[in-house]
Amino acid sequence: MLEPHPMTVPSLSAAVGRRIQELRISAGVPLRRLAKESGLSVSALQYIEEGRAQPSVGTLADLAAQLGTSVAELVREAKQVKATPALTPEQLGKAIVELPGGVDKLELVEAAAVRYALALCGGNKSRAAKLLGIERQAVMRRTQKFRVR
Numbered sequence: 001m002l003e004p005h006p007m008t009v010p011s012l013s014a015a016v017g018r019r020i021q022e023l024r025i026s027a028g029v030p031l032r033r034l035a036k037e038s039g040l041s042v043s044a045l046q047y048i049e050e051g052r053a054q055p056s057v058g059t060l061a062d063l064a065a066q067l068g069t070s071v072a073e074l075v076r077e078a079k080q081v082k083a084t085p086a087l088t089p090e091q092l093g094k095a096i097v098e099l100p101g102g103v104d105k106l107e108l109v110e111a112a113a114v115r116y117a118l119a120l121c122g123g124n125k126s127r128a129a130k131l132l133g134i135e136r137q138a139v140m141r142r143t144q145k146f147r148v149r
Contacts, residue, residue, distance in 0.1 A: 014051025015078035016060070021049040021120065023067040031122025038062040042122060111146040114139065118148060 024034050035045040039062060047053035048063075055063070060071045069077075087095070099105045113132060117139075121127035125143070129136040142148070 012075070012078065013048075013054045016055075016074055017049045017051040017053075019074055019078040020063055020067065023069065024049075025119050027067065029067075034063070034066055037066050046122065107146075110142065111148070114142045114146060115148055118143070123149075 024031070031045060031049075032042050035042045038045070038059070040048075040059065044053065045063075048055050048059070057071060060074060064071050064074050096105050096109055099108065114128070117128035117131045118125070121131065125139045126136050129139040132139065
């Protein structure tokens, strides 16, 4: 009898999706561009990155090629990634307070959060607002305030 693998197919798909997203963001590749270059719709790629879709090996091969890696490396790296525990509010506050001085630390953190959410969402302000737990108009104001594209 086969022993169950500690990482199930759905969790492996989610881990691979997160790894694809990490590689895309670190390479500075917009969601829309990677989707187009891989022959996917933006929503299909988003589902893959969110772990809500289980892509075929061919799709993974296309995505891996666009990101300069292989399917084997995607899977290997995804299996190695351990979940990072979320920071407690106290830990987050401490990290903000310990940022270098001379700047408005809260604005710096707020701008970084808006940029990161927009990158995760391929520039979609409605989805970024949902991720941040704020209204779309608030995201619009902050993108103007922080000159985020």
